Amino acid sequence: xxxxxxxxxxxxxxxxxxxxxxxxxxxxxxxxxxxxxxxxxxxxxxxxxxxxxxxxxxxxxxxxxxxxxxxxxxxxxxxxxxxxxxxxxxxxxxxxxxxxxxxxxxxxxxxxxxxxxxxxxxxxxxxxxxxxxxxxxxxxxxxxxxxxxxxxxxxxxxxxxxxxxxxxxxxxxxxxxxxxxxxxxxxxxxxxxxxxxxxxxxxxxxxxxxxxxxxxxxxxxxxxxxxxxxxxxxxxxxxxxxxxxxxxxxxxxxxxxxxxxxxxxxxxxxxxxxxxxxxxxxxxxxxxxxxxxxxxxxxxxxxxxxxxxxxxxxxxxxxxxxxxxxxxxxxxxxxxxxxxxxxxxxxxxxxxxxxxxxxxxxxxxxxxxxxxxxxxxxxxxxxxxxxxxxxxxxxxxxxxxxxxxxxxxxxxxxxxxxxxxxxxxxxxxxxxxxxxxxxxxxxxxxxxxxxxxxxxxxxxxxxxxxxxxxxxxxxxxxxxxxxxxx
Amino acid sequence: xxxxxxxxxxxxxxxxxxxxxxxxxxxxxxxxxxxxxxxxxxxxxxxxxxxxxxxxxxxxxxxxxxxxxxxxxxxxxxxxxxxxxxxxxxxxxxxxxxxxxxxxxxxxxxxxxxxxxxxxxxxxxxxxxxxxxxxxxxxxxxxxxxxxxxxxxxxxxxxxxxxxxxxxxxxxxxxxxxxxxxxxxxxxxxxxxxxxxxxxxxxxxxxxxxxxxxxxxxxxxxxxxxxxxxxxxxxxxxxxxxxxxxxxxxxxxxxxxxxxxxxxxxxxxxxxxxxxxxxxxxx
Numbered sequence: 008x009x010x011x012x013x014x015x016x017x018x019x020x021x022x023x024x025x026x027x028x029x030x031x032x033x034x035x036x037x038x039x040x041x042x043x044x045x046x047x048x049x050x051x052x053x054x055x056x057x058x059x060x061x062x063x064x065x066x067x068x069x070x071x072x073x074x075x076x077x078x079x080x081x082x083x084x085x086x087x088x089x090x091x092x093x094x095x096x097x098x099x100x101x102x103x104x105x106x107x108x109x110x111x112x113x114x115x116x117x118x119x120x121x122x123x124x125x126x127x128x129x130x131x132x133x134x135x136x137x138x139x140x141x142x143x144x145x146x147x148x149x150x151x152x153x154x155x156x157x158x159x160x161x162x163x164x165x166x167x168x169x170x171x172x173x174x175x176x177x178x179x180x181x182x183x184x185x186x187x188x189x190x191x192x193x194x195x196x197x198x199x200x201x202x203x204x205x206x207x208x209x210x211x212x213x214x215x216x217x218x219x220x221x222x223x224x225x226x227x228x229x230x231x232x233x234x235x236x237x238x239x240x241x242x243x244x245x246x247x248x249x250x251x252x253x254x255x256x257x258x259x260x261x262x263x264x265x266x267x268x269x270x271x272x273x274x275x276x277x278x279x280x281x282x283x284x285x286x287x288x289x290x291x292x293x294x295x296x297x298x299x300x301x302x303x304x305x306x307x308x309x310x311x312x313x314x315x316x317x318x319x320x321x322x323x324x325x326x327x328x329x330x331x332x333x334x335x336x337x338x339x340x341x342x343x344x345x346x347x348x349x350x351x352x353x354x355x356x357x358x359x360x361x362x363x364x365x366x367x368x369x370x371x372x373x374x375x376x377x378x379x380x381x382x383x384x385x386x387x388x389x390x391x392x393x394x395x396x397x398x399x400x401x402x403x404x405x406x407x408x409x410x411x412x413x414x415x416x417x418x419x420x421x422x423x424x425x426x427x428x429x430x431x432x433x434x435x436x437x438x439x440x441x442x443x444x445x446x447x448x449x450x451x452x453x454x455x456x457x458x459x460x461x462x463x464x465x466x467x468x469x470x471x472x473x474x475x476x477x478x479x480x481x482x483x484x485x486x487x488x489x490x491x492x493x
Numbered sequence: 494x495x496x497x498x499x500x501x502x503x504x505x506x507x508x509x510x511x512x513x514x515x516x517x518x519x520x521x522x523x524x525x526x527x528x529x530x531x532x533x534x535x536x537x538x539x540x541x542x543x544x545x546x547x548x549x550x551x552x553x554x555x556x557x558x559x560x561x562x563x564x565x566x567x568x569x570x571x572x573x574x575x576x577x578x579x580x581x582x583x584x585x586x587x588x589x590x591x592x593x594x595x596x597x598x599x600x601x602x603x604x605x606x607x608x609x610x611x612x613x614x615x616x617x618x619x620x621x622x623x624x625x626x627x628x629x630x631x632x633x634x635x636x637x638x639x640x641x642x643x644x645x646x647x648x649x650x651x652x653x654x655x656x657x658x659x660x661x662x663x664x665x666x667x668x669x670x671x672x673x674x675x676x677x678x679x680x681x682x683x684x685x686x687x688x689x690x691x692x693x694x695x696x697x698x699x700x701x702x703x704x705x706x707x708x709x710x711x712x713x714x715x716x717x718x719x720x721x722x723x724x725x726x727x728x729x730x731x732x733x734x735x736x737x738x739x740x741x742x743x744x745x746x747x748x749x750x751x752x753x754x755x756x757x758x759x760x761x762x763x764x765x766x767x768x769x770x771x772x773x774x775x776x
Contacts, residue, residue: 305633355662378658381632385663388636392670 013285017078018278069269079278086285089247091254096273099206100126102230102246106202110172111136119174122152131415144324153324154185172200182332188224201226209237213288218327239280243273291373299371305384311340333369341396343470355386361444410455418453423486434487439476502719503687521603523655528611555581556753562677564743569643575631577648578604580616587618602628632658638671647680662700669704675731685768686720695775711761
């Protein structure tokens with residue numbers, strides 16, 4: 008076999024070859040290169056539809072790759088310096104779930120921060136693994152959740168020496184990084200696997216002067232959202248493995264839930280984006296970091312807003328900061344982040360990534376133009392001029408320590424009863440309540456509902472957060488565990 | 494040689510001018526810049542392939558973007574001009590001895606350099622000692638100004654490409670802030686005729702109305718702009734462009750203009766019904 012180079016994109020090349028052969032399709036998809044669905048072809052483009060094809064010998068098969076997908080995986084592994092890379096077509100959600108289900112079986116303990124994405128807790132419901140939560144750090148002034156403290160994790164490890172793995176969320180949505188190297192070494196000393204949810208950290212593998220990536224510190228598995236900072240199509244991701252984690256077993260786990268009709272649009276987008284990052288990533292992320300820094304400086308000049316960065320570092324729960332992130336604390340303007348998020352969209356035609364109670368996050372990428380950054384800054388200045396309120400009008404904390412009564416799986420499948428949310432205090436929740444984005448649960452299955460949590464949910468609702476998670480789409484009632492049947 | 498310049502005025506309408514020679518073609522980090530020698534319109538400046546001005550009809554645009562505000566408030570002393578790299582707007586403003594300071598903010602220095610070389614007809618007054626040239630983003634410049642100008646003129650390109658930010662709500666809000674309590678904002682307001690232009694026109698009107706108590710639109714005929722029917726916006730914190738016009742005072746100045754006069758000043762605010770309806774819609 009010839010040596011592969013990062014200049015290549017085997018899946019893209021195979022698709023191009025396949026198209027040039029003008030093969031007559033008597034296979035799925037039934038739109039037959041778009042000819043059978045003209046409106047769709049006109050809307051998405053003929054080239055796009057002509058690449059929406061099925062697995063076949065010249066194009067390999069995602070469930071059992073032996074040729075071009077295999078080669079593309081090897082190139083991705085090389086680019087990320089991993090032992091192997093899996094192409095994921097059901098989001099980073101599926102990658103996070105595959106990590107947890109590979110590391111743990113029913114009843115196994117896994118140490119994780121509570122501010123994980125819902126995908127991680129979903130994996131616990133499916134697998135029956137038992138979470139040992141480590142409370143994330145909380146910034147006393149900004150009210151934002153931080154990384155995991157080494158001391159807290161060590162205590163959790165000593166108290167739960169039978170835990171199989173530790174899951175680290177790095178960086179957080181806000182760009183905050185834990186001491187990944189020290190946490191990895193610590194877990195390895197206690198024979199635990201290190202799984203990293205790196206959904207927001209693709210660029211760490213390619214840019215200069217960015218925080219450490221999971222593979223670089225010797226972590227065992229990582230889930231990387233290529234479709235966020237990596238530039239591939241929405242829903243496409245990589246799952247990386249390292250060290251002793253078995254490629255074959257991991258693939259079996261992935262195949263438990265993954266489609267057998269992996270989209271070649273998603274697969275080729277991963278392949279092309281990997282090539283682009285490997286060849287141009289340094290330059291791309293230098294530009295992104297420069298744009299983020301410029302915008303941060305300009306926003307900080309407005310006053311009231313605080314676009315934070317590395318000055319927050321504290322050697323532990325804020326071990327490092329991802330300077331490509333533009334996170335802004337808005338409370339001194341007297342407006343909740345979610346209010347600014349809504350005003351930006353409704354009045355200024357500017358869509359940012361999310362707003363929570365105290366912050367907004369604007370996602371900066373190589374696709375941004377200087378004039379768009381100016382618009383964002385000018386709109387924030389205008390919002391302050393027109394809407395600023397007393398700063399004490401904003402709730403000042405985001406995190407409530409959970410009281411875990413049951414494992415997520417037990418609570419989710421337990422006999423349950425539906426009660427009005429407002430009367431649910433004291434019960435054990437059987438479902439999630441979260442704001443989306445960011446999708447970090449306020450309540451997870453198995454947690455005791457308290458008045459404090461209900462107040463917080465009511466406040467989020469009042470401020471206009473998009474709440475989700477319960478069976479009741481209006482979030483007026485909640486399923487709780489029937490405790491006398493426990 | 495049978496060389497023609499063609500601009501797409503709508504997805505299904507084209508406008509062509511016979512070209513004698515291409516005098517300049519270049520690209521800045523923002524846009525493509527071309528100067529063509531034409532038979533009918535003299536030299537023309539195009540940005541990203543769209544006509545910005547021709548020597549033959551630029552007087553209409555530049556007269557009407559400046560003199561309406563100046564005749565409404567003769568006390569204007571400090572003016573901010575955004576865009577206007579060709580210099581035509583500044584040329585008209587420098588006719589007023591009463592103006593003390595003109596700050597011109599153009600994002601693209603190359604446009605100014607090219608116009609100075611090829612279009613002295615419009616660019617000749619950019620060297621007037623009262624003129625300060627700033628090569629930066631207009632939105633950024635105005636964001637840092639407060640209660641500073643008597644008049645802001647937005648002489649922008651279309652609302653896509655480098656001029657995009659100059660049609661936004663955040664921009665008009667910042668202009669409001671940059672103006673003094675009797676300040677006037679005049680802006681290039683697109684056209685009511687073709688659907689795409691009309692949409693930009695309505696959106697601009699809606700956004701400006703959100704900030705200024707007095708908000709009017711006036712019209713001109715510009716032969717080389719799509720449909721020829723073009724609009725300017727007049728927004729003010731205090732002055733009404735018709736009631737506050739002191740025609741005698743302006744006529745006494747004895748300024749030589751080719752299009753503007755005080756009768757057309759008043760008349761240009763009389764709008765066709767289809768334009769009035771669009772402005773009503775924009776409420």
